[in-house]
Amino acid sequence: MELRLDDITVVYRRRGVETRAVWGVSLRARRGETLALVGESGSGKTTMAKVAAGLQKATTGAVSWQGPATGPAGQRVQMVFQHPVQSLNPLWRVDRSVREPLRRAGVPQREATRRVTEMTGRVGLDPALLDRYPGELSGGQAQRVAIARALVGGPEIVILDEPTASLDQTVRARILALLADLQSSTGAGYLLISHDISTVRRLATRIAVMYRGRIVETGPASMILDAPRHPYTSALIAAVPVADPRVPWEGRRARAAPESPCPAGGQCEEHGQGLHAVGTDHLVACTSATIH
Secondary structure, three states, rough: EEEEEEEEEEEEHHHHHHEEEEEEEEEEEEEOOOEEOOOOOOOOOHHHHHHOOOOOOOOEEEEEEOOOOOOOOHEEEEEOOOOOOOOOOOOOOOOHHHHHHHHOOOOOHHHHHHHHHHHHHOOOOOHHHHHOOOHHHHHHHHHHHHHHHHOOOOOOOOOOOOOOOOHHHHHHHHHHHHHHHHHHOOOEEEEEEEEOOOHHHHHOOOEEEEEEOOEEEEHHHHHHOOOOOOOHHHHHHHHOOOOOOOOOHHHHHHHHHHOOOOHHHHOHOOOOOOOOEEEOEEEOOOOOOOOO
8 A cells, every 4th residue: 555645736825925835746655664754844844744644735736545455544644743742632531532533433432442452552551541631641651642543543654743853862762662663563654754864764664855845865765874865865964963972973974975966977957857766766856956
């Protein structure tokens, strides 16, 4: 099963002024793997996440599915938001929040109770927390509730919008390990929205890099992280501090620089709009066609 976003453009209009947030972006999110969409704030990645989740209508382009569904159509896409406590209804107990997707799907109450109990256990929540309100939870507990709510209905794709950004380092590591385990056991696909390269390195199967509303590089995670071709991708990776203090940071930055003036190979004037193959499943945009 594959979620397909084809040639998506999103234009916001306010007081007669148009702002183009996304320019002709195409993505594929597949069951069992993690596509990480990375870039700085304002690059368009959150807009793409909203389009994929059905929370934002594309100005042009299409969202579709390919392949046989494994679960109810209404449960195909779920989302885990950046701020876990804010994403939960403050007037609902945890049990009701996790149960809500099943109620909307028409799952009988006894079966829903079984699924809620099973899923909350799988995300490591104490059963006693089911009777609490979001305001009584820690950030890590609230994010576990949000993950349980997203996965309880058996979705094809789960959109993770900066899922650990508001958590401290210790809790972040636990949540990332939990997400990896749940993907292995459920087969769900993840569309991970993040600017945190360390998180991307931990979870991603494939990476798409966004800059100013366009994809500038995409490919297998190991290839993008270890051998980036576009200068913007190189800059993102170089901006991550090195964990080992014995490794010179500036040295790593230099090694990340592209070897060719044109990331797509040859000369920039030879290339037009779009992505160009530079390796197996590795595509990169010509600098002159993407930097405006």
